[in-house]
Structures are given as C-alpha cells and as structure tokens.
Amino acid sequence: MPELPEVETTLRGIEPHIQRQRITEVIIRQPQLRWPIPSNLDQLLAGKKVLSCQRRAKYLLLNIGNGFVIIHLGMSGSLRIIPSETPAEKHDHVDIVFDNNKTLRYHDPRRFGAVLWVEPPFEQHKLFSQLGPEPLTDDFDGKRLFTLSRQKKTPAKTFIMDNKTVVGVGNIYANEALFMAGIHPRRAAGKISLQRYIKLAGAIKQVLRKAIAEGGTTLKDFVGGDGKPGYFQQQLNVYGRSSLPCVKCDRPLKEIKISARSTVFCSNCQR
Structure with missing residues (x-):
C-alpha cells in the first residue's frame, strides 16, 4: 500500500x-x-x-x-x-x-x-476534518505525542499509526521509527516518557525524510514509466527482516501481529 x-x-x-x-x-x-x-x-x-x-x-x-x-x-x-x-x-x-x-x-x-x-x-470534507498534523511540520513533535498518550493503554505502534495522532505514519515507517527510538511496539502509549516521545518524533521525521529523499531518484519514472516509485528498494532496519540479525546487536529480529499488521522489532534494543 x-x-x-x-x-x-x-x-x-x-x-x-x-x-x-x-x-x-x-x-x-x-x-x-x-x-x-x-x-x-x-x-x-x-x-x-x-x-x-x-x-x-x-x-x-x-x-x-x-x-x-x-x-x-x-x-x-x-x-x-x-x-x-x-x-x-x-x-x-x-x-x-x-x-x-x-x-x-x-x-x-x-x-x-x-x-x-x-x-x-x-x-x-469528512476525509480531512479529523486528521492530525503532518509529521514533517512543526505542528508535530514529541510534546504532542506525550500529551495525547496520557492514560492510553493502546500499543505505541497503533498510537502513532492513528491519523488523529499524526498523519502518514504507515506500517513500514512505524516499524522503522520505533526501532530507531528504541521503543517496543507493544509498550502502552501512556507508559512512555516525554523524552522518549521526543526521540520517537525525531525518528519519525528522519525515516520519512530519508524515504522521500531516496524516492526522489525515481522521478523520471513518472514520464512514460509505470508511475511507481522505488521506495521498497531502500535499506530497512527491521521491516521485512524477521529472523534476520538486528543491525545493532546481531540478535534475531522477532515478528508479531499488532492490529493485524506485521510488526518486526528487536526484543533486545526496543524496550
């Protein structure tokens, strides 16, 4: 998708x-x-x-x-x-x-x-009226995540994929950002500190900017090509790498389902 x-x-x-x-x-x-x-x-x-x-x-x-x-x-x-x-x-x-x-x-x-x-x-319009901020703007930061998450038992991954929290953090980039921030995808959103949310917001921005930058090399494909940018050629740290060694600690990555979505993480590096 x-x-x-x-x-x-x-x-x-x-x-x-x-x-x-x-x-x-x-x-x-x-x-x-x-x-x-x-x-x-x-x-x-x-x-x-x-x-x-x-x-x-x-x-x-x-x-x-x-x-x-x-x-x-x-x-x-x-x-x-x-x-x-x-x-x-x-x-x-x-x-x-x-x-x-x-x-x-x-x-x-x-x-x-x-x-x-x-x-x-x-x-x-009903498709836009309830949307949260764009992730690459100043309207989105760790303080927003911390404030919205209080008392929530929702898994961290589900929380950041909610378009009312922030738009556009899909499954691939949620996996990657949580790994970069060292946060376990199942950790309850309300149990994460402000400092960790500041780190997570920065990771979300970083992984999305990197993906956009790498996709920029495929712009020529939109003229007479198939119209499909080549994001999935990029090097991902966790997504699609279940059972492979963690790039940080070499332990095998684990895969679980959260809200029916594939979720890959390192049980050693993400807490």
Whole structure:
C-alpha cells in the first residue's frame, strides 16, 4: 500500500507536468472505485487549469480554483504522466487530459483508491476534518505525542499509526521509527516518557525524510514509466527482516501481529 513518502514522490513526479496546464477532457473508464467517481467530473474540469498540487496525509489534491480533485491511491493505485495518444491498458481507469499533449493516468488493479471532487475549503470534507498534523511540520513533535498518550493503554505502534495522532505514519515507517527510538511496539502509549516521545518524533521525521529523499531518484519514472516509485528498494532496519540479525546487536529480529499488521522489532534494543 502506498504510504506517505510514496504519495509525496508521486506529487513531486506529476506536479511539473500538470501545474498551470489546462485540462481538455476527463475520460472515465471505470466509474466505481472505492467510492463512485462523480459522473460530471469532465464538466467540472474541462477548460480549467490546475492552479496547484498538494498532498494532505495520503491524499493528493489538484486545485482547480473552484474546487479540488481528490486522488487516493488505495492499495494498488498509481499515477503516471504519458503522451495523450498512449492506448489505455487493463486497470487504467481515469485519464485527465491536458492541452500540452500529456495525460495524467490513474491505474488501480484492486480499485480501492478514489477520484473525488470537493468544493473549498477541502479541510471541512469528512476525509480531512479529523486528521492530525503532518509529521514533517512543526505542528508535530514529541510534546504532542506525550500529551495525547496520557492514560492510553493502546500499543505505541497503533498510537502513532492513528491519523488523529499524526498523519502518514504507515506500517513500514512505524516499524522503522520505533526501532530507531528504541521503543517496543507493544509498550502502552501512556507508559512512555516525554523524552522518549521526543526521540520517537525525531525518528519519525528522519525515516520519512530519508524515504522521500531516496524516492526522489525515481522521478523520471513518472514520464512514460509505470508511475511507481522505488521506495521498497531502500535499506530497512527491521521491516521485512524477521529472523534476520538486528543491525545493532546481531540478535534475531522477532515478528508479531499488532492490529493485524506485521510488526518486526528487536526484543533486545526496543524496550
């Protein structure tokens, strides 16, 4: 499932090709994704320019002026920039066609993503109104984690993956950040000190920045490629390394399930 760094790199990949460009048409081949695509999307967008592109949590937003196109990649979705004459293939569900002979194509085999429309302010839409702060901003820090966690028995991993706590800390990066901070993923959120939360917030920022930086080398793939950034090629300390030696102490890493999600950790280095 694309996580925040993948979505951020997708944004950086498509933005130079569509910002300030005029939309000529919208082609909808499959109107039913996670939610129905608005049937009048072509009427809403044709002739309008994309004024800006932005990301909120794992959602991409194209600012058309009088509203926003919301795009979510779901479990298997991807976006790519292609020449407008490129024939559609299986699972190519939506094309946003521009007058520069480029098309933003949405591909989603499992159809669990979304292409929606919202009038401003988008922040009041039900998908955004309850979201916590972005992890790479000053609004997110260890003090926030400490304050929100008091009296909570929720596992630390579940707590930091809650979008009301902070957005965009998906399974891969929660595993990595907890390892970097030396915190056991099952430790009760309310039992973690302020100093440890300050360290954890720093680890979350560090691992996400690293992932975004590594993904930046794949930007060329968004032009005529498959639209999928190569994050999973990066070197991860714990995720996907169950039973392998810990990079710090050489003891075998353990794997458990927390909220039905794979959780890999070092029982020696994480307390």
